[in-house]
Amino acid sequence: MNSPSPPAPDDDPWLWLEEVQGAQALDWVRARNAESRARLEAWPAFAELRQRIREVLDAHDRIPGVTRRGEHLYNFWQDATQPRGLWRRTTLAQFRQPQPEWDTLLDLDALGREEGENWVWGGATCLGPDYRHCLLSLSRGGADAHVLREFDLHTLQFVPGGFEVPEAKSEAAWADRDTLYLGSDFGPGSLTDSGYPRVIKRWRRGQPLADAETVFEGRASDVAVSVSVDLTPGHERTIFRRAPDFFTSEDALWQDGRLLPLSKPADAQLGFWYGQVVLALRSDWTVDGRTWPRGALLASDAAAYLAGRPQWQMLFEPSASRSLAGHATLRSGLVLEVLDNVAGRLEERQFDGVQWQARTVQAPSPGSLSVQSLHDPLVADDALAEQYLLTYTDFLTPESLLLGRSGSDQRELLKARAAYFEASGMQVEQRVATSADGTRVPYFVLWPAAAVADGQRPTLLYGYGGFEVPLLPAYSGSIGRAWLARGGVHVVANIRGGGEFGPAWHQAALQGQRQRAFDDFIAVAEDLIAARITRPDKLAIKGGSNGGLLVGAVMLQRPALFRAVVCQVPLLDMRRYHRLLAGASWMSEYGDPDQPAQWDWIARYSPYQNVPEAQAMPAGTRLPAVLFTTSTRDDRVHPGHARKMAARLRERGHEAWLFENIEGGHGGAADNAQRADMMALEFAFLWQQLSQ
Numbered sequence: 001m002n003s004p005s006p007p008a009p010d011d012d013p014w015l016w017l018e019e020v021q022g023a024q025a026l027d028w029v030r031a032r033n034a035e036s037r038a039r040l041e042a043w044p045a046f047a048e049l050r051q052r053i054r055e056v057l058d059a060h061d062r063i064p065g066v067t068r069r070g071e072h073l074y075n076f077w078q079d080a081t082q083p084r085g086l087w088r089r090t091t092l093a094q095f096r097q098p099q100p101e102w103d104t105l106l107d108l109d110a111l112g113r114e115e116g117e118n119w120v121w122g123g124a125t126c127l128g129p130d131y132r133h134c135l136l137s138l139s140r141g142g143a144d145a146h147v148l149r150e151f152d153l154h155t156l157q158f159v160p161g162g163f164e165v166p167e168a169k170s171e172a173a174w175a176d177r178d179t180l181y182l183g184s185d186f187g188p189g190s191l192t193d194s195g196y197p198r199v200i201k202r203w204r205r206g207q208p209l210a211d212a213e214t215v216f217e218g219r220a221s222d223v224a225v226s227v228s229v230d231l232t233p234g235h236e237r238t239i240f241r242r243a244p245d246f247f248t249s250e251d252a253l254w255q256d257g258r259l260l261p262l263s264k265p266a267d268a269q270l271g272f273w274y275g276q277v278v279l280a281l282r283s284d285w286t287v288d289g290r291t292w293p294r295g296a297l298l299a300s301d302a303a304a305y306l307a308g309r310p311q312w313q314m315l316f317e318p319s320a321s322r323s324l325a326g327h328a329t330l331r332s333g334l335v336l337e338v339l340d341n342v343a344g345r346l347e348e349r350q351f352d353g354v355q356w357q358a359r360t361v362q363a364p365s366p367g368s369l370s371v372q373s374l375h376d377p378l379v380a381d382d383a384l385a386e387q388y389l390l391t392y393t394d395f396l397t398p399e400s401l402l403l404g405r406s407g408s409d410q411r412e413l414l415k416a417r418a419a420y421f422e423a424s425g426m427q428v429e430q431r432v433a434t435s436a437d438g439t440r441v442p443y444f445v446l447w448p449a450a451a452v453a454d455g456q457r458p459t460l461l462y463g464y465g466g467f468e469v470p471l472l473p474a475y476s477g478s479i480g481r482a483w484l485a486r487g488g489v490h491v492v493a494n495i496r497g498g499g500e501f502g503p504a505w506h507q508a509a510l511q512g513q514r515q516r517a518f519d520d521f522i523a524v525a526e527d528l529i530a531a532r533i534t535r536p537d538k539l540a541i542k543g544g545s546n547g548g549l550l551v552g553a554v555m556l557q558r559p560a561l562f563r564a565v566v567c568q569v570p571l572l573d574m575r576r577y578h579r580l581l582a583g584a585s586w587m588s589e590y591g592d593p594d595q596p597a598q599w600d601w602i603a604r605y606s607p608y609q610n611v612p613e614a615q616a617m618p619a620g621t622r623l624p625a626v627l628f629t630t631s632t633r634d635d636r637v638h639p640g641h642a643r644k645m646a647a648r649l650r651e652r653g654h655e656a657w658l659f660e661n662i663e664g665g666h667g668g669a670a671d672n673a674q675r676a677d678m679m680a681l682e683f684a685f686l687w688q689q690l691s692q
Contacts (some may be wrong), residue, residue: 003234014647020581020632020641025643029632032658036627043684049482050680054080056420056477057672061393063401066095068374068384071133075102075123083671084108085121087136092374092384096403105156106136122146125138126153126175128231129378129570135172135180136162141633141662144582145169154193163205169635171197173229175238175273178205181227182212188222194585196224200240216259218242223585232377235274246467247282253306265309266384273329276351277305278315280324282503287312289292295323295335295502296297297540299356313356315349323502325330325470328373330406331385335361335371342430342442342472342500344369346390348406362409367394369473371404386455389414396423421485421642425449428473431525436519439496439508443524444492445533446472458690459534461525465497465517466546468506469588482683488690489533494522496544511591512601518554525554525561539565540624540686544568545637546589552607552645555624559617564689566682567628569634572641573691574606576601580638608645614653614673628686632662657685 019025028655037519040046057079066073078085085309088102093265112119122137139146148160148170150454163180165172170184184190186209191197198220201212206473218225220402223243230237238254239262248266252259264270266280273458279298290484292298295318300310313324316324316336325337332352346361346369363369370391374384374402386406393399405411427447432440451457460483464471471492483490494500497509498518528534539562543551548570575593591598593606603609614622626649628642638662659681661674 002189007402012644017232017643017647018638020639026632028647029643029658029660035667036657038125038660040659040681040684040688043688045687046684047426047681049683050676052481053478053679054672054676056469056481056674059418059477062624063399063417066094066389068373068376069126069377070129070376070552073178074105074133076123077102077188077674081674082107082109084112085671087121087124096412098481101215105153108138112266112684124151125172127175127177128376129380130671133159133174133177135174135282137170140167141646142631143635143637148172158351159264161206163203165209165535169196171200171226173227175202175229179203181210181215181229181238183225183227186210192218192222192224192538192584193220194223194582196582196585198222198225199225200225210556214239216221216242217421220658221245230272233380235272235377237272246585253428254276260306262311263305263596265320267533272302273334274301275302276300277302277310279312282507288688290678293318294504296328297324299351300473301597315358316347316500317376321501323499323505324534326371328371328388329387330375331377331382332406335373335406337369337371339470339472339500342444342470343367344392344395344472350406359407361404363390364392364400366473367397368474395428395475396426398475399529417475421480422449423480426484429523431527431531433520433523435496435516435523437516439516439520441491441493441520441523442500443491443527445528446484446492448484448487448489451487451489453532455535456538457487457531457534458538458687459487459491459528459540460546460686461491461493461521461528461539461541462492463495463521463541463543463550464523464545465509465521465550466468466506468499468503469546470494471497471534472500478679483686486687488686491524491528491533493521493524495524495550510589511598514605517550518557518605521550522558525558529561536561537692540564540566540567540687540690542566542682545649546571548572548637548641549574549607553605555626556604556607556610556634559623562622562624564686566629567626567642568629568682568685569631569637570628570641572645573608575609577638577641580640583638584646607640609654611645611648611654623649623654624650624672625657626686627657627659627682627687629682630658630660 011520027264036389063074072089074089077409086109087106088104089098090102094100108119112405118141119138120142122139124134124136134151136150136151137146145167148165149165150159152159168185173181180203182203183200190199198218199215202215203212225242241249241251251262265285265329269280272277276299280293281296281576283294297316298312301310323343325339329333336347338345343366346363349361351358372389374387387551388404389403401415429445432442435441451624472513493515541551547597548567553563571577593599627647628638630642630671646656646658
């Protein structure tokens, strides 16, 4: 296939749709929204399904996600009565109760009404060990850009004259009670080409922000700079980091008034744990005559490392089927989250002062496991230093939250969610498809009750395949109610580009090898059809963000395989993606379209540049119907991608629908009502298309 020539911007008749708040563009969006609503709300079960999804999202038995700070567990909670949410806290003793007593710290609904703003919670950064002073992140409508405002947890008020940062994609850390390290939009030249901080300043209380001292700078071509401050007694460290691209970084330790560069492979992730340094490798690394494999986790004495004499020990060794998904830190060591053929496993690594000891932990399986430490290193004689929260779920098992302890397989059940659909008779099957180059690609099939492989089932295939993000087994009450309980088959594809099998699985589909991710997804679709799980006119695909690019590309490459497509907050115009919002930060994933050699392979799949005229397609073939969903307030992936693609498809004679939420950020929705509405629109579209 010949590559399209890179078009000049004025060759794009839909370029004006990139004007996010442009009057003409928004009028066009509102017209598309009205068309989509009229069509999709006409599905007879729409209102009922939206309500049933809303019940799941607002359910009071949801397990509160908590963060420990000192004596308290902090949580942000949204439901039907508090759509924008409550920031609140409780104690572990209370959290153990079926109905904990929570202390409300901030009511975002009340704050929004009082200030006339549509505030969406973005998190809190609090200064230990007393955790009185916090920087709250609040965004308008769910955008990544946010304001920072200092909040006092004793008075439960914003601090008069306290630290406050205007709306920007800011990066902040407490140096001490009266000093911040801040990366933000300080004016021309202070941001990277990706729109993130390039400069970090030291800002003292009461000092005009314009007078804050610059202490660290990156380059305009970097993704971003950042800073982390560790206040652990005896191990205080401040580390500055510049990220030249999405997967590499250069780290420097602030020591004795100067920056000490930290030696590591560019794409490795470095961290400190008390007197140890921990290194996660993304590429093979040969040092001192030994090669450590990509995907490994290494550790060394920190003092020896800083002196240039590290003695590395391997804490985790990957294999073809096993990869490290993450780790949590306790006082005695680490708890590792391991993936074994896309099933979660737990392992411990305890440090005896000289050597690391390994232990396999007996834990629920074969679903997903997630560990969160309860250890707070700023608390003296911490009673929770060896305890952690463990979450388990799989496709048919609602989440449960357990309290675990290092060195033990015994756990206390703290919380468990109710079932939101009848799962009896449903089954989960892990299958393998063979991709175009012979690679074996696993995928999960969720069968509704009494289903058989007769080729008649409406089937929804979901994928992502990018940025080393794995798709793991997870329970979804919304999918259960909207799809499985209505007789649909749900499929999750673990294609290359994701992180299911570590860095190698991701790197196999990077940049010029991107087509492998698309081939993997196509292979899963073909396998579903060959196994008579479904047939093309009953098969739909769905993906969001990078997954939106995935489904946008494969629907054009193999249109005869699919009947319908849901394309959420997508990248689609790969000629201009790096010039829109945060797009420049992803060039290490996709490549640089301004480089002719790289544009040559990007152009072969870029959806916006490859839309055919309907009348030029072979007789008897057509593109599947597609619904694009996006958000006006998405300041990460530009809504222009979805807008322009919908316009181009319609212009060229294809069936394309668009629904754009006026707020919601990259998640597409700002509260549960908007989330339920968006999901109901998507499922209405799918049922309408696959029932024809």
